[in-house]
């Protein structure tokens with residue numbers, strides 16, 4: 349017998365930008381076992397038209413209300429809002445899917461909060477490749493983990509690290525290494541660009557031991573991430589070249605990764621860790 353809508357897990361999307369819009373539309377198109385019940389936007393009036401036309405017609409509510417109406421809240425908002433979106437969710441023993449992973453480092457107690465209340469924080473692969481292999485290797489011992497990111501200039505402008513260190517990238521004609529250091533420092537210096545570094549570090553050996561290099565590269569049109577991991581079970585390196593979405597800082601595959609992650613939650617066949 350088919351499960352009726354009452355048996356479906358209720359999902360809400362916080363932030364209707366490059367990622368959130370695609371995720372909300374995919375949920376509305378149908379994901380096994382899930383139903384879209386609410387969305388949040390900074391300027392609700394801008395979104396009222398298309399949201400009302402969705403089959404599910406989710407409510408447009410402020411982020412503070414999402415945890416009350418949904419079982420799963422997908423955070424796709426600016427990183428400064430992570431705490432206000434995620435805390436009420438995990439406090440109720442519910443699930444938060446977090447995209448602004450970089451901000452988890454300044455809000456590590458959210459994980460404790462989730463543990464204390466039986467909630468869960470899920471970090472999808474997002475724009476990165478290989479977190480399944482990294483989490484598997486981390487069951488054993490990872491000796492080293494490194495991320496090398498190359499982005500077109502448009503994917504990096506405005507990052508605090510550039511202003512703080514007086515680094516000019518507009519108009520460069522050759523690749524320029526603009527950062528080398530830990531994932532923790534990469535997240536501070538590039539809060540809207542380097543969620544991938546923090547995701548890799550949380551999957552593996554943590555933000556202080558995970559090394560990161562960032563290049564502003566006028567020769568690439570894609571956000572390119574290469575991970576290199578050496579462990580007692582395997583050595584691997586993988587590269588992903590992301591086509592930017594309408595937000596040049598965000599790869600198109602990020603929203604697809606969230607959709608794939610949501611599909612896995614209730615799918616009858618689940619592939620990959």
Ligand SMILES: NC(=O)C1=CN([C@@H]2O[C@H](COP(=O)(O)OP(=O)(O)OC[C@H]3O[C@@H](n4cnc5c(N)ncnc54)[C@H](O)[C@@H]3O)[C@@H](O)[C@H]2O)C=CC1
Pocket residue numbers: 362363364365366367368388389390391411423424425426427429446447448449473474475476539540541543544547595597598599602
């Ligand atoms: N984990 C990963 O691999 C990746 C993570 N990200 C991160 O995911 C987050 C979302 O990324 P994008 O969708 O590209 O950003 P975006 O800037 O396109 O969208 C964010 C949306 O949140 C909205 N917003 C702002 N204040 C709000 C409020 N008070 N209530 C509701 N909505 C509000 C904005 O108006 C905007 O539409 C960012 O923090 C980004 O850094 C981005 C790419 C990859």
Ligand SMILES: O=C([O-])CC(=O)C(=O)O
Pocket residue numbers: 475540541542543544545571572590597598599600602
């Ligand atoms: O890590 C991020 O925040 C975004 C990113 O590099 C990408 O989309 O390729």
